[in-house]
Amino acid sequence: MSSLSLYDTLTRTTSPFVPLKKGEVGIYLCGATVQAPPHIGHVRSGVNFDILRRWLTKSGYNVTFIRNVTDIDDKILHKAVHEKAPWWAVAMKYERAFSDAYAALNVQPPTYEPRATGHITQMIELMTLLIEKGAAYAPGNGDVYLEVRKLKSYLTLSRQQVDDLLPAADADETYKKDPRDFALWKAAKPGDPSWPTPWGAGRPGWHLECSAMAHAYLGEAFDIHGGGLDLIFPHHENEIAQSEAAGYAFSKRWMHNAWVTASGEKMSKSLGNSLQVVELLKSVRGIELRWYLGSAHYRSMLEFSHEALAESATAFRRIEGFLIRSTEILGAAPTPVISQGFTDAMNDDLAVPTALAGISEALRLGNSAITSGDKKGIKASADEIRGALEILGCDPFDPVFSTSGGEDLTSALDGVIQLALAQRTAARDRKDFAASDQIRDGLAALGIVIEDTAQGPRWSISQISEK
RNA sequence: GGUCGGAUGGCCGAGAGGCGAGGCAAGGGACUGCAAAUCCCUCUACACGGGUUCAAAUCCCGUUCCGACCUCCA
Numbered sequence: 101m102s103s104l105s106l107y108d109t110l111t112r113t114t115s116p117f118v119p120l121k122k123g124e125v126g127i128y129l130c131g132a133t134v135q136a137p138p139h140i141g142h143v144r145s146g147v148n149f150d151i152l153r154r155w156l157t158k159s160g161y162n163v164t165f166i167r168n169v170t171d172i173d174d175k176i177l178h179k180a181v182h183e184k185a186p187w188w189a190v191a192m193k194y195e196r197a198f199s200d201a202y203a204a205l206n207v208q209p210p211t212y213e214p215r216a217t218g219h220i221t222q223m224i225e226l227m228t229l230l231i232e233k234g235a236a237y238a239p240g241n242g243d244v245y246l247e248v249r250k251l252k253s254y255l256t257l258s259r260q261q262v263d264d265l266l267p268a269a270d271a272d273e274t275y276k277k278d279p280r281d282f283a284l285w286k287a288a289k290p291g292d293p294s295w296p297t298p299w300g301a302g303r304p305g306w307h308l309e310c311s312a313m314a315h316a317y318l319g320e321a322f323d324i325h326g327g328g329l330d331l332i333f334p335h336h337e338n339e340i341a342q343s344e345a346a347g348y349a350f351s352k353r354w355m356h357n358a359w360v361t362a363s364g365e366k367m368s369k370s371l372g373n374s375l376q377v378v379e380l381l382k383s384v385r386g387i388e389l390r391w392y393l394g395s396a397h398y399r400s401m402l403e404f405s406h407e408a409l410a411e412s413a414t415a416f417r418r419i420e421g422f423l424i425r426s427t428e429i430l431g432a433a434p435t436p437v438i439s440q441g442f443t444d445a446m447n448d449d450l451a452v453p454t455a456l457a458g459i460s461e462a463l464r465l466g467n468s469a470i471t472s473g474d475k476k477g478i479k480a481s482a483d484e485i486r487g488a489l490e491i492l493g494c495d496p497f498d499p500v501f502s503t504s505g506g507e508d509l510t511s512a513l514d515g516v517i518q519l520a521l522a523q524r525t526a527a528r529d530r531k532d533f534a535a536s537d538q539i540r541d542g543l544a545a546l547g548i549v550i551e552d553t554a555q556g557p558r559w560s561i562s563q564i565s566e567k
Numbered sequence: 568g569g570u571c572g573g574a575u576g577g578c579c580g581a582g583a584g585g586c587g588a589g590g591c592a593a594g595g596g597a598c599u600g601c602a603a604a605u606c607c608c609u610c611u612a613c614a615c616g617g618g619u620u621c622a623a624a625u626c627c628c629g630u631u632c633c634g635a636c637c638u639c640c641a
Contacts, residue, residue: 112571132641145641175639255570258636264569266637282638306639328641333570338638357641358572364633366640395590396580401573401634408579411591418590421604453581457589467605471598533600540602551603558604 102447104159106324107399109332109354110257114449119323120352124162126322127153128314128351130331131167131213133306134194135175138201139375140393140404141328141360141367146207147390147493148357148398148450149326153208154491155446158438166317167210168310169195172217172303177292187293188217201377204386205393206493206500212317216309220295223304223312226346227284227297235345239275242287242300248280251341257354258333282338284308307338314339315348325351329358330366357398364403375404387501388413391494397453419459419485420496422466426482429555430475433497434482436490446491459488471554514559517548521557524550 104117119125129149132142146167156163171191180187195215202209227244230236235251238244248254248262255262262280283305288294294301314322327336336354343350359366360375367375380389383406392412396402427433439462445455466481468474489495520539527535540550549562 130641133639135639139641142641148641173639178639258570260570260637264637266568280638329572330636330640333636334638335640359635359641361634364573366635400580403579405579408591411579414592415590418604425604451581453590454588457581460589464606471605528600531600537601549603552599553604 102444104155104447105449106353107355107449109356117323117353119161120321123160124164125156125324126164126318127156127166127324127326128310128318128322129165129167129210129325130310130327130335131169131210132194132198133170133173133175134191134198135173135179136194137197137376137378139360139367140377140380140389141375142198143201143205143207143377144360144393144402145326145328145357146202147205147393149355150207150493151394151398151452151491152324152326152355152450154493155450158491163211164318165208165210166212166214166314168313169198169213169215170306170309171195171215172293173306197378203500204377204381205390206386206498208493214313214317216304216313219309219313219316220304222316223285223308224297226308226312226315226342227299229346230284230342233345233347236284237277238299241275242285242302243275243283244285244297244299245276245281246284246338246341246345247277248282248341249278251345253344254341255333255337257337257340260333282307282334284342307335308342310335311339311342311346311350314350315343315346320347321349322351324353324355326355326357329356332356355398358401360393360402360404362404367404380409384409384413385501387494387496388416391416391492394452394492394494395456398450416494419463419489422463422470423482423486423489423496424560425470425553425558426466426478428558429470430479430482434479434486436487436495437483438487438491439484442484442488442491452492455488455492459485462488473554517543517559521550521559525557 105114106117107114127149129145132138149165149167153163153165169191172187176187176191180190183190185193227236230246231238231244236244236246265280285297285299285302285308286305287300287302292303294303314325325336325339332354340350361367362375377389384392389409392409393402395412423434439458441458442455445451445458448454462481462484466478466485469477469481486495486497490498495501520543524536524539527533527539543550543559544562547562549560551558551560
C-alpha cells in the first residue's frame with residue numbers, strides 16, 4: 101500500500117504528506133479576484149485542487165477547504181467605473197459567474213468561502229499585531245507597509261534576493277522606508293470605498309486578506325496552501341512575510357498549479373472572450389471540459405486548442421459509453437471501486453495521466469467482456485472505472501451532470517422507441533433492409549442513435565453537436 | 568539584470584539511467600445485410616552539439632528556441 105506524497109514548491113521536491121493533526125487536513129486555496137468572467141485557466145486551478153481534495157477525502161482525511169473571494173481591489177474599482185455600476189455589484193456579478201463555472205465543472209463548494217470585505221476586522225487585528233511587533237509601520241499617509249528588510253527569510257519561496265528585484269515602477273518612496281516594502285493597507289482615495297482603521301480610512305491590500313482569512317479559518321498553522329504559479333511572487337511571498345512576522349507558522353506545504361497556455365503563452369484577459377468557460381460550454385459539456393482540464397498533470401502547462409478539447413471529449417464519451425452499456429447489461433450502475441494502480445498513481449503527487457492509462461486498460465478489458473458476455477468482467481471494469489472517475493470529478497452517474505428531463509421522460513421515450521425497434525427487428529428478420537434502414541434513419545433524424553449489439557439493438561440520444 | 572520552467576511521434580500528453588505509458592487521428596483486419604459500437608494489428612518519438620556510463624529521452628557541460636514572474640494575475 102503506497103502512501104501519499106506531494107510536491108512542495110518551497111523545497112522543490114516531492115515528500116510524504118503528513119498532516120499537522122492526525123486525520124485532518126486544512127487547505128487554503130487562493131480564489132479569484134472577481135473582476136471578469138472566468139476563463140479556463142481560472143477553473144483549472146479549481147479543478148486541480150478539487151481533485152486533490154477528493155483524493156484526500158477518499159484517503160480518509162477530514163478536509164477543511166478554504167477558497168477565498170477577493171471582492172475588493174483596484175481592478176474591480178476600475179471595472180465599476182467602466183460598467184457604471186457600484187463596485188459591490190460588479191464583484192457580486194463576477195462572483196456568481198465563478199460560482200456557476202465551478203458548479204458546471206463539478207468543483208465542490210469550499211468548506212468556507214470567505215470574502216475579503218467580510219474580514220476587515222481580522223485584517224486590522226493582524227496589522228495591529230504586526231505594528232506592535234515592529235514588522236509593519238504606518239507612516240501617517242493612511243497606508244500601512246510591511247518592512248521587508250527586517251524579515252530574515254523573505255523571498256525563500258521564489259528563491260530571490262531582495263536586492264535583485266526590479267524597483268516597482270509606481271513605488272512611492274515618500275513614505276516607504278524601502279521601495280520593496282509592500283502595502284498591507286491602502287489609504288482611501290476620494291470616491292473609493294473605505295473602512296475606518298486606527299491609521300485612517302482605506303481598503304485592504306491584496307496580500308493581507310489571505311493571511312487574515314487563512315488565520316481566521318485554519319489557525320496559525322495549516323497543511324497546504326495552493327494557488328496558480330503566478331502567485332508565488334509576490335502574493336505568496338508576502339503572505340508568508342505577514343504571517344511569519346506575526347508569529348504564525350502558516351502553511352506547511354505550498355502547491356501551485358501550472359497554466360493553461362494558448363500558443364505557448366500564458367492565457368491572459370487580453371485574449372478576449374473565446375476561452376471563457378461559458379463560451380466553451382457551448383461546444384462541450386461541463387463533465388467533458390473538466391475531463392480535459394484534469395487530464396494533464398497539475399504542474400504541467402496545458403496547451404489549449406479547440407481540437408485537443410474536442411479529442412479529449414471524444415475519449416471521455418468512449419469511457420462514458422462503456423459505463424452506460426455496462427449498466428444496461430448489468431441492470432445496475434457500477435459500484436465505485438479504487439484500484440491499486442489508481443491509488444499508486446494518485447499517491448505519487450496526483451499522477452492523473454498515469455492513472456488515466458490504467459483507466460484505458462480497464463476500458464479495453466471491459467469492452468471485451470461485453471463482447472464475450474462476461475458479466476463478472478464487465479462489472480470489475482465498470483466498478484474500477486467509476487471509482488476513478490468519481491475522484492476525478494467526472495462520474496457520469498453523479499446527479500450534478502444529469503441532463504434535464506430525468507427518468508420519467510426517458511422511460512416514456514424508451515417505450516416509444518422500443519415500438520419502433522420492434523418494427524425494425526421484424527423487418528430485418530424478413531431481410532427487408534430498406535424498411536429497417538428507413539426506421540433507423542428516421543430515428544437518427546430525431547437525434548436517436550441505434551446500435552446493434554450482441555444483446556440486441558440499443559438506443560441513445562446523440563451528444564450535442566460539435567461547433 | 569535576478570529567479571524559475573519548458574522543447575517527447577500527425578496532434579495531445581506521461582516517464583526521469585536498461586524494459587519505447589496512454590489517448591486522439593490515420594491505415595489495415597475481425598465482427599456486421601449495411602452502419603454504429605467493439606476488439607486485434609500498424610504507424611516506435613524524446614530541440615541541437617559535446618561528455619559521463621557497459622547502458623542516456625533521463626545525468627553533466629555548452630548552444631538554440633519558447634515561455635513565466637520581478638508588487639494587478641489561476
